[in-house]
Amino acid sequence: MFDIAAKYPAIAELVDMGDSYHKIARVGKGWDLWVLKLTNRARPGGYDRKGIFFSMFGLHAREYAPPEIGTRMAEYVVQNYGRDADVTALLDNNELHLLLLANPDGREIAQDNRSAWWRKNTNFGPNADGRYCGNQFEDGGVDLNRNFDFMWGDDVGSSSDPCESDFRGSRAFSEPESRAVGDYAREIFPSSQFRSDPEGRSSIRRERNTDASVGLFVDVHAYGELVISPWGFIDERIPPQNYAAYRALSHKMCWFNGYKPSASGNKNFLYEVSGGGTDYTWGNLGVPSILFEVGTSFYPTCDKFLDKIYPRNLRALLYSASVSSRPLFIAKGPDVLELKLQPRRVGPRGEMTVTARVSDDKWSDDIRDAEGRVPSAGQRIEEVRLYVDEYPDYIDTNKNVRNNVPSSVIRMEKRRSSGTGGGSFFFSSSNEIAVAKVTASTLTRGRHMLCVAAVDAMGYVGSMKCEYFGVGCHPNDCGDGDGEEEEDGDGDGDEEDGGEDDECSALKKKFQCRKNEGCAWERLARPRGGVTRKKCVKANAAAAAAATATATRDRI
Template sequence: MLNWKGFLAASLLLSGSAFANDGMIVRFDLTNSMKTFLRANEFDITGVNYNTNEIEALLTPEELKIIESQKANIKFSYPQKLSLNPDSEYKNPGEIEDFVRAIHAKYPDITELKSIGKSLEGRDIWAIKISDNADLDEHEPVFFVNGMHHAREVMTPEITTDMVEYLTSNYGKNAEVTSWVNNTEIWVIPMVNVDGNNKMWNEDSMWRKNTRNGFGVDINRNYPTGWNSCSGSSSNTYAQDYRGTGPGSEPETQAMMNFVAAVKPVFSISYHSYSEIVLYPFGCKPRKTPTEEAVESIGAEIAKKLDYKPGTPWELLYNADGGDIDWMYVEHQVIPYVIEVNSTFAGFHPNYARWRDKTVLRNRPGWMHLLTKLQGPSLQGVVGVGDYQVIKIMKAGETKVSQTYKINPDGSYYVILKPGTYDVSFEGRKIQKFTGIDVKAKRSFNL
């Protein structure tokens, strides 16, 4: 085991200075007390490893002294500047734009290209739609995937662009892919934090936030639901999880919110790194997981396929307020997940040749599983606009409503359910009741 003082002496020999302005990646035993201590001091927790029961943080020399005063068991440490900078093969914002434009040009009949808004520095945030009639709204269920809320997490656009490439290149050749594309509207935003990623490439390889006033805002602590509610973000402008001056203050957050409100996804995945975990609402303790059984059970199914660990952010990491999955779930009934790819052995900047293909192949079963789920047990259809506002669902034989679903403004609805028998009530200006509906696959009611 290497203690920090011994490594400091070694790094002096290697670099001629101790740490300069760089930090250290430090690894500890994963304990609740260590997680609590790191969060209470607003230290930058970079990832966890549940296979080895370890937690890592990016610390300055001053922060490391505070840790030492707690007599913490430091298992491994190395200066940030001795770690790998990202390989140039990973995509920057310009290359993301080139990629989506090239895909759209190659597959114009099944793709639509859209800028969902501008970043602080005026860059487009690109979204690409994949569907058999991409320029039409066919009231099909929407599946939404995004990458890189955090600028240093360079593997996440690789997952999203691999998904785009796989679906478009296999359409018409693979029966399963063809069915997904024909029956779903698939939206992918490969890179949310375009300004932050540009800064990561050109100024600071560990940059996480957007570029607001030089110090940046953590976009994934800026969503309105639960904003600043559970010590799951910081008011310190230089903290890595600085939440901003108010909920939804950042143009990147606003662009995402407007987009989700417009397309109304059924499922979403937001890719992050690193920790090899699948997260679902809620971010704040002691809020329980959502009442819809499907949210937790499907999260566990994804985790099993990836050999990741499932749970809420507060269970597996720490309290996190103002995150996108809580906002999407509460405001728009999305069943949302964060998937943290790669382990502490790979980190933020894994060697491209060694890790890229391995990571995207490992993660394909996750997004594929949700596309398959959209063909499974559910209630879906279209009702007259203004006729009905909500759907109330009870398990057959019970008197307590287990789920209330707000019908979309265009009259469409798509409710994911576990297999079973349900009593269903459409309510609003009109009322329709259905008793003992057996849900084994998609059930449609067009009223």
């Protein structure tokens, strides 16, 4: 975490959110509670300009996987910013606030003594009645996920017994860790969404304008392989429109990690939790909130973590962060499943064909849920929009309506069966393939970004997908600083091999590489006036992957 902030100062910074119980009570060492904030700091921030994604890991000490997921997610994002277009768009348009270890005192015990199955923090008392737990070093502490100021003190969903694993503490926000989380959330999310009477029955049962809700809070726990929506304190559905919006969001998260959606009033509902973190951020602050239960154990094996838990939840969290500007609005829109640019490199007067496969139901329907289709899924695709060197504006919803889209946006056409554009902007189904031509005549030499987003018949704008392309250079080489144009021999700067995504397949066909050997570019000497020669070389992919896997396992 400290290395990330030091190495990537343009996109990473550390925020001291507060102190652990031990540090405040001066018992033992104690820790600072650090938030790693990731965003393109050169672009103006704040909830009125960017999405706000706040994710918390390790609130329960014995849950080993969540902090490691958060740390690896942070590493992935900073290492791929400027290389992967989707990651670059993510940090250009959103702020990621990652609390990688919310309960460091408890984690010390859980890590040093696995057999203790330590869950709570290390505040051993006394409680409000002046009582300590008799076995304080075995059963003491406060369950931080029962200590938030929403429905705190309810005996259904928490305990007043300091020896119980779900002991709620002496009062709401009695613990510095939960209090720091609450204070930080109130600082970064818009106060216009805060509720004046959050626990009132009329407030709990009232529909909220979820389309306008800004920000997203995701609390990552273990275990159960569930994606859980509010409420936690009661097994009763939230109002119908809000429930439908949460289903749209949670279903898409589940598509990425393969988990089951759960919510109050849902058959997968686990148990009541009073004083929980996600109930607080949704109930008090009006921020859409989700809880992940990852994996199938508190202490997963390294192989299971690396093969399943981490990669699946990385994808789910990246999607979650990308829609954080208006998560319950964007989740109801169609998604761009695939985006192809042919070629990826064009000359100054060249032309590129863009093909996008979009769907309004793929990421919603292909999960395990007995309640049927999400209401917002399956709508007809209304429009597919292409942006060059700019992004869709999810913050200003006025710019999402058809008559107020910037003139620079290109409307994509419905693809004919022949693969070309048909001159028609009418799409007839919820799953479509759209095409467009992009000319480079008005673009400067160098690397550019292209993004696509789709709109359904209900007016919902879904998540965007982005790719890099180059004018006069390959997008991977535009920043190499050599100033030379790498031509393919025809003088127009176009690339004949179909782009970076098809490099391996094209090379295998040309040089008869054997299947599974792996392909790589090898840059050779460039004759004067000649062309860049490329050849296929065997890559010891298996050995490299094994070395990487060994190194990562050693870190856990």
